[in-house]
Amino acid sequence: MTPTKLITAGVLLALSTSTALAGNTINVLTWEGYSDPSFISTFEEQSGCKVNATYVGSNDDFAPKLMAGGGVYDLITPSIDTTKLMIDLDFVEPLDTAKIDNWDKIYPKFLGLDGIQKDGAYYGMPYVWGAIAFMYLDSAFSTPPTSIADLWNPDLKGKISLWDDKSSIYVAARKNGDMNIYDLSDEQIAKAQAALLEQKPLVRKYWATAGELVDLYKAGEVVISNTWAGYQSGLLAAEGVKVTEFIPTEGAEGWMDSWMVVKGTPNKECAYKFLNMQLSELGQCGVANINGYSVTNPAAAKACMSPEQYAALHQEDPAYLDSLMVWQPLGDRFEAYTNAWNAVKAQ
Amino acid sequence: MTLIRRNLAGALILGIPFLWIALFMLLPYGIIVTYSFWIKTYPTFKPAFQFGNYLTLFTDPQYLQVMLRTLKIALLVSLCSFLLAYPFAFYLVFRCKSAALRTWLYMAVIAPLWVSYLLRAYVWKTILGTEGILNSFLMSVGIIDQPSDIFLYNQFAMVVTLTYIFIPFMVMPIYTALEKIPLNLTEASADLGMGPWRSFWHVTLPLSLPGVAAGFTLTFCLSFGDFVAPFLVGGPDGNLMANVIATQFGAALNWPLGSALAIVMLVVVLSIVSMSDRLERKGAAGGF
Numbered sequence: 001m002t003p004t005k006l007i008t009a010g011v012l013l014a015l016s017t018s019t020a021l022a023g024n025t026i027n028v029l030t031w032e033g034y035s036d037p038s039f040i041s042t043f044e045e046q047s048g049c050k051v052n053a054t055y056v057g058s059n060d061d062f063a064p065k066l067m068a069g070g071g072v073y074d075l076i077t078p079s080i081d082t083t084k085l086m087i088d089l090d091f092v093e094p095l096d097t098a099k100i101d102n103w104d105k106i107y108p109k110f111l112g113l114d115g116i117q118k119d120g121a122y123y124g125m126p127y128v129w130g131a132i133a134f135m136y137l138d139s140a141f142s143t144p145p146t147s148i149a150d151l152w153n154p155d156l157k158g159k160i161s162l163w164d165d166k167s168s169i170y171v172a173a174r175k176n177g178d179m180n181i182y183d184l185s186d187e188q189i190a191k192a193q194a195a196l197l198e199q200k201p202l203v204r205k206y207w208a209t210a211g212e213l214v215d216l217y218k219a220g221e222v223v224i225s226n227t228w229a230g231y232q233s234g235l236l237a238a239e240g241v242k243v244t245e246f247i248p249t250e251g252a253e254g255w256m257d258s259w260m261v262v263k264g265t266p267n268k269e270c271a272y273k274f275l276n277m278q279l280s281e282l283g284q285c286g287v288a289n290i291n292g293y294s295v296t297n298p299a300a301a302k303a304c305m306s307p308e309q310y311a312a313l314h315q316e317d318p319a320y321l322d323s324l325m326v327w328q329p330l331g332d333r334f335e336a337y338t339n340a341w342n343a344v345k346a347q
Numbered sequence: 348m349t350l351i352r353r354n355l356a357g358a359l360i361l362g363i364p365f366l367w368i369a370l371f372m373l374l375p376y377g378i379i380v381t382y383s384f385w386i387k388t389y390p391t392f393k394p395a396f397q398f399g400n401y402l403t404l405f406t407d408p409q410y411l412q413v414m415l416r417t418l419k420i421a422l423l424v425s426l427c428s429f430l431l432a433y434p435f436a437f438y439l440v441f442r443c444k445s446a447a448l449r450t451w452l453y454m455a456v457i458a459p460l461w462v463s464y465l466l467r468a469y470v471w472k473t474i475l476g477t478e479g480i481l482n483s484f485l486m487s488v489g490i491i492d493q494p495s496d497i498f499l500y501n502q503f504a505m506v507v508t509l510t511y512i513f514i515p516f517m518v519m520p521i522y523t524a525l526e527k528i529p530l531n532l533t534e535a536s537a538d539l540g541m542g543p544w545r546s547f548w549h550v551t552l553p554l555s556l557p558g559v560a561a562g563f564t565l566t567f568c569l570s571f572g573d574f575v576a577p578f579l580v581g582g583p584d585g586n587l588m589a590n591v592i593a594t595q596f597g598a599a600l601n602w603p604l605g606s607a608l609a610i611v612m613l614v615v616v617l618s619i620v621s622m623s624d625r626l627e628r629k630g631a632a633g634g635f
Binding site for chain 1: 391409410413478494578582
């Protein structure tokens, strides 16, 4: 063989193996922890499918990444306030729920949500859920805070943080006594905006990522904030910072993340194997152990969690789940909410 | 044959950069301009030709506010950089006798450019924080007895961080401009009875203005478009234009409005650049 022929053969070989691999590799665009090696490597061995994960920092990352051109990602995990947008943007395809073994075990409350359905078909497989709880630094309070109003307390000036997200409007609206947070009128949004402006001089920093909030507590910059229940408090506990989560008297929002299949994926077989795994004990306890979130399949959770973890994650506590105001798609009201929040930040 | 080959070479040498500019500069600008006339409709946006996005920018106070704040921060950064960089460059060129020391000091200013921007911005967080180095120092020397939170997460922190990051772009052109001034001009001015201050005022400073203009342009434009400092060390009142553009392309999914903002920013930067260009040419022609 001449060198040229050898190189040609090598290139051809490389090309053919890479195409052969393509059907066995799935690319997931997801949150950190949802595709953690601690359980994904077991899946890869059992299924023969390889998983590549790209992480998002916020729900706002899904649309721009998918808009930039298709063919890259096979599966995504937007939260319940973004899933409808994915469906309306025509980025995802209906699920064949018959191919998902544990579908019927999912909490009925989640299967009843509008955000993951359209025209009688399901587009999202509920995966994990939790509360947007509030959190305080133990050492800073002699009497623990109980209300959203504590984030407006002038005594805490410069020690308050709030999530840089449209959800701040939900928080301010509840403080104002408007409980219809996903259906606010223009006046109610304006009132929420005014409340946030009133709070702004007290705010040290609006937090944008989970890591940023952890850093703010660690560096002693803030003592009270909202949080993704279970996640940042777990990271802080690991760092030896003592914080406590609480559900304020005004209630807390609930979130739920679903796996969605990107339209036209060529890797359907592996994608469905992956969905099945994520709803099984392997995936459900895998993510619960990494992120500290509650999961959507209580049967799997019961089988793989210790009784303490099962109770701590409110897996058998319908009252807790029902008390959460689970995020809803805002549809064409979305702009009014984001615009109000942007106006607060612009001031 | 040789003629064809020569033409081909010429076409390649000129053609590739031209293609590059067309493909990676003009085309993207064209796309942004086009988007800026489109209209937002749920779930995304659709083609249109209307000026609604530009109108929003100038009627909704939130955008004017951010624009003015960005101008203010960029001006403050340029001014602080100038006040620090000019005496430093002056010392290096005219007062520093040892060539080795001069090279060493010059490198000390330039060297941070080789360190990642993000890392340098992060470092300021650990310096300015409530439990940071600055507070520990002030407390240890007894100037304050409680850690202060006035250093981080506000516009002051942004100006400090951006000045630190962009100051090399002010030092380099001023140094070059000062170095080009023939020494005999100052000597002549002294011979004619001018004191050192008046010589500086009437000879050195005017001759170095093109360098100052270049430095101002660089630091202004760089901080005008900055996105990271507000995110890392800015506080609740630290949103700049680039952050608002990012929000429009991300969270708000309003690419048309984001594009209109980007075009306004581009116009501001281009007018600054052309103004400084005119100033430099005037300086080169000696028309002060």
